[in-house]
Amino acid sequence: MNYVINPDFKLIYAKESTDDLYFKHNWKDMLIQISQCEWEILSHLVNNRDENKTLAYIKQSYDADLAILNQLIQYSQEIELLMHEDALEAYQNQKNKKITQNITAWKLAVTQLFSFLNIPIEFIGRGNLRFFKIAKIPLEKTWMEKWAKNAWVxxxxxxxxxxxxxxxxxxxxxxxxFIEHWLEFELLSSPYLIPFLILGLLSSTFLHEFAHYLIYLRYGGLVADLGFSLVLGFIPFVHINTNSLHFWDNHKHRIQVILAGIILDISLVLGINILLNWEMDKIWFSHWQFLQCFIAFRIVFNAVPFIPGTDGYFLLSEFLHEPALFHEASRSLKKCKSVLFRIESIELTAKDYLYGSFIIMSYGFISAYYCLLALWIIVPYFISIIP
Incomplete structure (x- = not known):
């Protein structure tokens, strides 16, 4: 019987220290782990289309029998990594049907537009109020991946x-x-204020994420996506999904990937300082200063470790060796509440108190962040309409 590898699984990381391979399902967002040896056996089976030949191949290196091979095949089918060749078409039809059911007219129009620009966008529509995933653009084999992998770039x-x-x-x-000029800062209105800020923030956000992506590929990252999400249900958020980062053995490389965006933002803020030293119209000078304020605001809050999703949060997660820090802290807070309201008798540890405090501070910083962000968004709008 002929088998094929499920084309929706992409290799995201090969761990040299343990010879483990990590695969991620494109649209089910499922992660699996198999050994290099198991992958070679499955690849041999798919390429040679003969279980007896594959068994002979295994016996060259291992003491194995047909039962072990069948066990590997059964497990691979259960996780959908391996499937019968004649079932592939039915699987693809089911996948397309499910995607079509979830796509509306506006999503179809956006998909066709991106397809015309040769950009493969995929709508997800999954998550919760705190973090809702809208869509992603797989960066594999795109111009962005080609540039980021280039040593010169x-x-x-x-x-x-x-x-x-x-x-x-x-x-x-x-x-x-120059500092005196900053103390005299005033935001001047013009018809170009809002478009200028939107374009500037989009460009700086893209560069911030590209910096993460560039260092991610430099140190062996394989597959990444450009994600579009809503935070708290209404704040648009663009991010790079570095799918394999938390599997890396090299702690220093993980830190460098996380810091890349912050360093890029600092260079932009200081780079705008150079621009502001040039002779320019007072209104444009004011617009550049305000954009610089936005980026500086992002640097400060992006470095705060109490807001999940920020670079500061991921740095703290690395320091504590806790990849799912917010999740673990939420569990600790529930335990603290159970003890406080005498719902159940649980012995709390120092870690529970520390993580419970983290969650409380997290909620406070998240509230402050979005209040200030809303203020920064509203202020230029009102200034632009005031005569």
Whole structure:
């Protein structure tokens, strides 16, 4: 009987220390782990289309029999990694039917538009009020992946960020009058204020995520997606899904991927300082200053470890060696509540108190973040309509 590998599973990481392979299902968002040895056996079976030949191949290196091979085949079918060749068409039809049922007219129009631009967008529509996933763009075999893997782009991007930081700091150190200009900052209205801020924030956000992606690929990341989500049900959020980062053995490389976005934002803020030293119209000077405020605001809150999803949060997770920090902290808070209201008798540990405090601070910072973000969004709008 002929078998095929499910085309919806993509290899996201190969762990050299244990010879484990991690695969992720494209549209079911399911993660599986198998050994390099098991993968080689399955690949041999698919390519040779003969269980006896595959069994002979296994016996060259291992003491195995047909029962062991059948057990591997059965397990691979249960997790849908391996399927019968004649069942592939039915599987694809079921997949297309499910996707079609969930796609509305506007989603279809957006999909066709992105298809025309040769960009494969996939709508997800899954999550909760705190974090709802709308869609993703697989970056595999795209121009963005090609650029990010290029050694010249990687080196030039690092040099450019470092140069902007050095020049920006140098300007602040050797031109004290520049700080006086900042103390005189006033937001001036123009018809271009809102479009300028939207374009500037979209561009800076893209560069922030691209910085994460570039370092991710430099250190062996394989597959990533550009995700579009809603936070708290209404705040649009763009992010890079570095699918395999928490599997990496090298702690230093994981930290560098997380820090890449923050460093890029700092270089943008200081780079705008250089731009503001040029002679320009007072209104445009004001617009660039306000954009700089937005990016600085993002740097500060993105470094806060109490807001899930920020770079600061992931840095704290790395420090505590707790990938699911918010989830574990939520469990600790529930235990604290159970003890406080005497729902059940549980012995609390120091970790429970620490994680419970983390959740309380997290809710406070999240509330402050979105209140301030709403204020920053509303202020330029009202200024733009006031005569």
């Amino acid at each position: 990687q080196n030039l991007s690092s040099i450019a960020s470092l140069l902007l930081i050095i020049l920006g700091i140098g300007q602040l150190a050797f031109h004290p009058t």
